[in-house]
Amino acid sequence: MEKDININFFKPVGDFMKKDVAIKKKIIVIWFLAVYGFLFLLKLVANPDETVQLTLNTGEVITQVSGMSFLTETQFLGFPFHYWYSSQFLIALFIGLCYWYCKFIDKLESEYEK
């Protein structure tokens, strides 16, 4: 075998694929942190005194923080901030990430004359 043609996301072969995969990784990391990092942050900064009781499907009753914090009590455009962030900003961010990727890959493809 003259060249390595085993395809593996973590071991890209060829210049084009290397650059492509590098930006894919960046986008996926930003995407994950923006959605789930923020969720975790909400839990992390929550006021420990504000709790609620939840009845789980198993019948067990647990007490957990309700998530009240400066993120939920600050108003932004009238919204509680976290509500605006999740229901409006993140969707715009998704569009932005997709736009970024398309621009990048179009340029890369023209460089490599594909």
Next chain:
Amino acid sequence: MKRMMHWGLSLFFVLMSTNAFAVTNLNPEGKFKVIPAILMISLLILFIMVGVFSKAQNTEDYWAAGRGVGQIGGGMAIASNWMSAASYLGMAGLIYLKGYFAISYVLGWTGGYVLLLVLMAGQVRRYGKYTAPDFVGDRYYSTTARLMSALIVITISFVYAVGQYKGIGMMFNWIFGIDYKTSVVVGTGVVLTYVLISGMLGATKNMQVQYVVIVITFFLPLFFIASKLGYFSAVPQIGYGAAVYDIGHGGNGIVAAASDPSYYLPFAKYTMYHWFALCMTLMLGTAGLPHVIGRFYVVPRVSDARWQVVWGLFCIALVYWTAPAYAAFAKFSNLLGTTGTTITPDAIVVNAAELAGLPEWFAGFLAAGGVSAAFSTVGGLLMAGSSAFAHDIYFRVMYPNASEDNKMKVARIGTVILGVSIIIVALNPPALIAQITAVAFALGANTFFPLFLLGLWWSRTTKEAAIAGMIVGLAVTFGSMLIPKTSILAFYIPFTSSAVVGVPAVLITMIVVSYMTPEPSQEIKELLYRVHNDE
């Protein structure tokens, strides 16, 4: 054949008469609402006309719409194909009921497109196949894998469409005053008719028309609702933010004692784990739904396939920025103590207009839009399901020498069988619209997402791994529905969110099995190399 029909019909009437999970009658007096009815009927005529005038000429058209749809047009088609009764009616209903927790539906159904674009769209288009099972059968060099994946496509279409039929039935019930079950039969009869007379070409044109209808009907009443309730109504998508704040803290007529902070607090009703599990399942499902992936074959150039995703996501976002507003305004009116309207979660969008005291035709607008949303999705689903049957099972596996005419005929028979059998389940729907839809997503995530992900990105994945992966994926999806509702397992694997456990399990299975079985042939690897480097 005759006996089968006879048997089918009797079963049909038996199910019609059982009332185990009866859907709330939205229109108990059986009132025929004149303006909404005129709106609805003119829309139906419009859809059928568009379908007739852009009729499919041959099978090439029927499956891939001639591969000639532009970027924005394709984006609109993606969006209306995507936005179903679950987005239009179901999502707002869940936000109304579950508050911030249900924002995970909004994010799950948009965020998945990032994964779809980055990991799949371009590569799938370059691979150059017609359908998802075609890809699976070819990449995993196995007829068994092709057959299994075709059956999974049919199952996904089936489950997904059940939720849509419910939406259609409820809206027909509200508009025409006929009871829910008759509504399901009448409404879906119309969808079947237009899918049959037009193919995907007709459907693609239709989807663009439907997208415009969806956006107009969804936006227009909201301005009036916002202004009626005293919120910033020029951009009600921003104006509703203050309503969310008032729901939680009191204000604008709501006394502090009557406020409901659990509406906006993140962990007031569910745990963080469940938010994560649901959002992840919907995202991975989005990237693994065969009828969504299928749209990339319609595009002539790889670059267009990608830009269609961006446009599609933007068109979807317009509606998704709006849905939580309906939920908030309905919740607000509800706390204000507006009475006289029975609230049904799956009809909350229509209820919101009624609660705000707007004239009936506003609600009629929304009801008609809800049906359009369901129509476009059912159209795409029936296409995906019947082409899995006609193309992947009948043509590829059973009769490779079948003529064009025969394939068309089988596709149409498949559409009818699928369309009619969905009615039977939809007569007694098992859950809320968005929940039924979430199960379809879990199935997509647990099967097609790993198949495409590893299939495209790891050339070592073998055919045995694909088959084992599908078996595990099916087991997790359906297993999660069977485990007792009160068990600890059901806590960690809710049936709407099973992919959070399912996808890692399937990926591990596929990787382990791949290493235990002989490597794929050199041709497969070379093909993948070309897909990624295109030299």
